[in-house]
Amino acid sequence: KQEVTQIPAALSVPEGENLVLNCSFTDSAIYNLQWFRQDPGKGLTSLLLIQSSQREQTSGRLNASLDKSSGRSTLYIAASQPGDSATYLCAGNSGGSNYKLTFGKGTLLTVNP
Amino acid sequence: ETGVTQSPTHLIKTRGQQVTLRCSSQSGHNTVSWYQQALGQGPQFIFQYYREEENGRGNFPPRFSGLQFPNYSSELNVNALELDDSALYLCASSRWTATGEQYFGPGTRLTVT
Numbered sequence: 566k567q568e569v570t571q572i573p574a575a576l577s578v579p580e581g582e583n584l585v586l587n588c589s590f591t592d593s594a595i596y597n598l599q600w601f602r603q604d605p606g607k608g609l610t611s612l613l614l615i616q617s618s619q620r621e622q623t624s625g626r627l628n629a630s631l632d633k634s635s636g637r638s639t640l641y642i643a644a645s646q647p648g649d650s651a652t653y654l655c656a657g658n659s660g661g662s663n664y665k666l667t668f669g670k671g672t673l674l675t676v677n678p
Numbered sequence: 679e680t681g682v683t684q685s686p687t688h689l690i691k692t693r694g695q696q697v698t699l700r701c702s703s704q705s706g707h708n709t710v711s712w713y714q715q716a717l718g719q720g721p722q723f724i725f726q727y728y729r730e731e732e733n734g735r736g737n738f739p740p741r742f743s744g745l746q747f748p749n750y751s752s753e754l755n756v757n758a759l760e761l762d763d764s765a766l767y768l769c770a771s772s773r774w775t776a777t778g779e780q781y782f783g784p785g786t787r788l789t790v791t
Contacts, residue, residue, distance in 0.1 A: 606787070
């Protein structure tokens with residue numbers, strides 16, 4: 566059974582700081598891993614998807630890495646901005662590419678001006 | 679924004695009633711998954727539909743049921759509502775492909791009183 570844990574639960578940083586969000590999972594047979602952003606009361610916005618054959622993905626100021634052997638993924642946000650404030654969720658599936666996603670509880674990020 | 683839409687946006691029901699939530703998948707997507715997100719938690723997988731058939735189910739009782747239509751839109755039905763069913767219900771669509779990247783709608787906020 567896949568379990569996903571995110572640390573820290575909450576993070577507050579000043580604007581401009583680089584930061585790292587952590588995600589760990591128990592089943593190393595993960596097929597892919599997605600990082601999402603969720604604004605309060607809203608749906609999920611997909612940020613990055615890393616397939617099992619990949620080690621990292623980049624989009625703008627975001628970089629996500631995947632280390633299946635250690636059961637870890639990280640989301641790196643460069644030069645943080647107040648607009649980055651949101652909850653960040655990671656989710657993985659281990660039953661095939663189109664199988665259910667197992668989510669962590671998320672990291673609530675606050676970027677202070 | 680994704681092309682996934684959900685209706686209604688908000689809903690208030692009384693314990694014991696029945697509710698139907700609707701989801702229209704993104705153009706070109708043939709798979710729909712439903713998730714329940716309680717306050718402060720990550721989304722939990724309810725079930726997935728592919729080609730109008732249920733293709734996997736999470737740890738939810740039979741009073742949670744669904745349908746997928748020929749145009750790939752979907753419904754989630756919940757009977758005998760309980761207070762603990764109060765949550766944000768999220769629909770995600772995807773193409774049945776190697777990546778299986780899931781795209782989420784804005785969600786339906788259900789409150790059971």
